[in-house]
Amino acid sequence: MVVRVSNAPRASGALGRAIERIEGALLVALFGTLVLAAVYQIVARNLWGGGLGWGDAYVRIAVFWITIIGAMVASQSDQHIRIDLVSRYVSDLVAQWIARVTAMFTAAIAAIFTWKSAQFVHLEYEDGLIAFGVVPAWLCEIVMPVGFAVIAVKYLMRALVPPR
Amino acid sequence: MTLTLIGLLALLAAIGAPLFAVVLAAAMLGFYTSQIDLSIVAIELFRIADTPMLVALPLFTYTGYVLASANTSRRLVDLFQAIAGWMPAGLAIVALMVCALFTALTGASGVTIVALGALLLPALIKAGYEERFSLGLVTTSGSLGLLIVPSVPLILYGIVAQQIDGVTFELSDLFVAGLVPAALMVILLSLWAVYHTRGGGIPRIAFSWARLRDALVAARWELPLPVFILGGIYGGYFAISEAAAVTALYVTLIEVLAYREIRWSGLAAIVRESMVMVGGILLILGAALAFTNFLVDAEVPQSAFTFVSSHIESPLTFLLLLNLMLLLLGAVLDIFAALVIMVPLILPVALGFGIDPVHLGIIFLANMQIGYFTPPIGMNLFVASYRFEKPVTELYAASWPFMWVLLIALAIITYVPAVSLGLGRLL
Numbered sequence: 288m289v290v291r292v293s294n295a296p297r298a299s300g301a302l303g304r305a306i307e308r309i310e311g312a313l314l315v316a317l318f319g320t321l322v323l324a325a326v327y328q329i330v331a332r333n334l335w336g337g338g339l340g341w342g343d344a345y346v347r348i349a350v351f352w353i354t355i356i357g358a359m360v361a362s363q364s365d366q367h368i369r370i371d372l373v374s375r376y377v378s379d380l381v382a383q384w385i386a387r388v389t390a391m392f393t394a395a396i397a398a399i400f401t402w403k404s405a406q407f408v409h410l411e412y413e414d415g416l417i418a419f420g421v422v423p424a425w426l427c428e429i430v431m432p433v434g435f436a437v438i439a440v441k442y443l444m445r446a447l448v449p450p451r
Numbered sequence: 452m453t454l455t456l457i458g459l460l461a462l463l464a465a466i467g468a469p470l471f472a473v474v475l476a477a478a479m480l481g482f483y484t485s486q487i488d489l490s491i492v493a494i495e496l497f498r499i500a501d502t503p504m505l506v507a508l509p510l511f512t513y514t515g516y517v518l519a520s521a522n523t524s525r526r527l528v529d530l531f532q533a534i535a536g537w538m539p540a541g542l543a544i545v546a547l548m549v550c551a552l553f554t555a556l557t558g559a560s561g562v563t564i565v566a567l568g569a570l571l572l573p574a575l576i577k578a579g580y581e582e583r584f585s586l587g588l589v590t591t592s593g594s595l596g597l598l599i600v601p602s603v604p605l606i607l608y609g610i611v612a613q614q615i616d617g618v619t620f621e622l623s624d625l626f627v628a629g630l631v632p633a634a635l636m637v638i639l640l641s642l643w644a645v646y647h648t649r650g651g652g653i654p655r656i657a658f659s660w661a662r663l664r665d666a667l668v669a670a671r672w673e674l675p676l677p678v679f680i681l682g683g684i685y686g687g688y689f690a691i692s693e694a695a696a697v698t699a700l701y702v703t704l705i706e707v708l709a710y711r712e713i714r715w716s717g718l719a720a721i722v723r724e725s726m727v728m729v730g731g732i733l734l735i736l737g738a739a740l741a742f743t744n745f746l747v748d749a750e751v752p753q754s755a756f757t758f759v760s761s762h763i764e765s766p767l768t769f770l771l772l773l774n775l776m777l778l779l780l781g782a783v784l785d786i787f788a789a790l791v792i793m794v795p796l797i798l799p800v801a802l803g804f805g806i807d808p809v810h811l812g813i814i815f816l817a818n819m820q821i822g823y824f825t826p827p828i829g830m831n832l833f834v835a836s837y838r839f840e841k842p843v844t845e846l847y848a849a850s851w852p853f854m855w856v857l858l859i860a861l862a863i864i865t866y867v868p869a870v871s872l873g874l875g876r877l878l
Contacts, residue, residue: 315726319722321506321509321510326697347500347505350499350508353729353730357726357728360726360730366731367470367471367731368467368470368731368735369467370470372464372467385466385467389463392472392476393472396476397472400493402476404490407494413714428497431496431721446507
């Protein structure tokens with residue numbers, strides 16, 4: 288929701304801020320090229336009967352990257368979709384401990400996924416498949432382990448040092 | 452052991468663990484017990500990149516954020532005031548229509564209440580409507596319009612349903628199906644507003660051509676939007692993502708260059724905010740794709756149908772129980788999470804009872820729409836409470852009568868399939 292997102296807390300530390308800037312720049316670049324590529328495909332198809340051969344594939348991969356990077360940003364301020372049954376009805380102290388537990392759980396799941404998706408990407412690297420143009424499949428998929436590693440670290444930090 | 456872990460996951464979900472992690476964990480647990488290497492979960496998540504229609508989601512979400520950041524809401528209110536303000540309970544009816552259209556464009560993420568509520572609530576009270584009535588109207592209307600194209604939840608239902616074996620329909624069928632039910636809701640709520648304000652306490656406003664002309668001129672750049680979007684309906688599957696791309700580019704150009712209400716530098720923040728929202732939704736979708744795949748492998752949907760059909764015989768009873776369950780779900784669960792997690796479970800059972808998947812989608816979303824303001828934890832109650840600085844309990848009382856009206860609409864939508872499917876058959 289717009290209101291809450293605007294007040295999202297900022298990352299602390301030089302590394303955190305650098306990651307935040309990279310995430311933001313990537314989101315803008317991916318979304319901008321997504322719109323332009325999608326519109327170009329329409330115009331090209333209607334005007335001279337064919338768009339870029341790799342255009343549609345690029346658009347789909349861009350959506351995937353946006354998904355993972357958007358989720359990385361959402362992890363910074365813990366904006367992920369959740370069921371919120373208890374936090375309004377317990378004391379602040381209890382709520383903070385609950386938040387620590389759920390953050391630890393999220394970090395653990397993200398860490399397992401990082402490991403497993405890295406194995407998958409490694410296999411794809413060895414297979415040498417091409418996703419589109421000259422871009423190999425592993426390059427499209429590498430955002431998974433990298434993104435989930437960042438998510439895991441962000442939630443681990445949240446569990447160990449909860450923001451006030 | 453497995454049961455304990457399932458219970459633990461349910462508990463973690465209930466106390467507020469991010470749902471993507473819960474669903475991912477459920478999928479991992481499932482594949483682990485089936486002795487399948489967990490790398491499959493990464494392969495499943497990557498299926499997001501194999502679903503061309505998903506492109507429409509970030510594009511329409513971004514469009515909604517842009518429109519919510521510009522003064523589109525004011526122009527929309529002015530235009531509908533000029534068109535329909537002369538009717539009895541005119542402003543209330545205007546509010547309903549505007550909220551429905553705005554929610555269709557922006558998705559029911561609370562933006563309607565934040566952006567339009569701030570305009571409409573003071574206007575309603577100034578025009579002589581009771582405060583409680585006005586509060587209820589604005590809170591209830593925050594999710595009105597979910598059934599109108601290009602609402603993102605409607606598109607998402609179509610995408611999720613089409614992943615399920617044996618389901619064949621076009622997204623355009625779904626878009627057409629939502630129109631009459633949405634109109635039914637607006638009409639019933641309008642009748643309630645007219646009935647509530649009977650007795651002439653509210654002064655009527657005369658229709659004015661000059662006013663209509665001014666409002667049309669002010670909204671001239673935004674008026675073609677329905678043309679772009681409706682262009683997608685009749686094109687069918689591929690055209691929807693094309694329409695989404697053209698719409699996204701068009702709103703960017705008009706709000707930045709023509710209206711000059713958003714700066715280029717402000718766009719970056721809008722892209723970032725809207726894509727964070729998209730990331731949150733699609734990540735759960737990806738996790739749910741993996742989880743659903745496990746369920747299908749384990750033949751859970753078939754078992755669910757066998758179980759349900761051994762206890763329930765008539766489709767009508769099934770629909771009634773479905774309504775009750777979805778209303779509860781809508782109050783507790785975010786609409787996007789509910790769609791991607793529950794539709795793969797419910798749809799196969801509903802198909803078994805002979806319910807049309809398009810009809811089920813409309814029923815599902817109509818329930819979710821009401822769930823948004825179902826006490827005690829419907830999300831829009833809290834958005835409205837925060838926005839209008841009123842205690843949540845006051846909003847419970849204020850939205851109560853509107854809820855009854857929409858429950859009547861829901862009953863009609865559920866038990867008269869022709870309301871959803873009739874228009875599509877005529878076209």
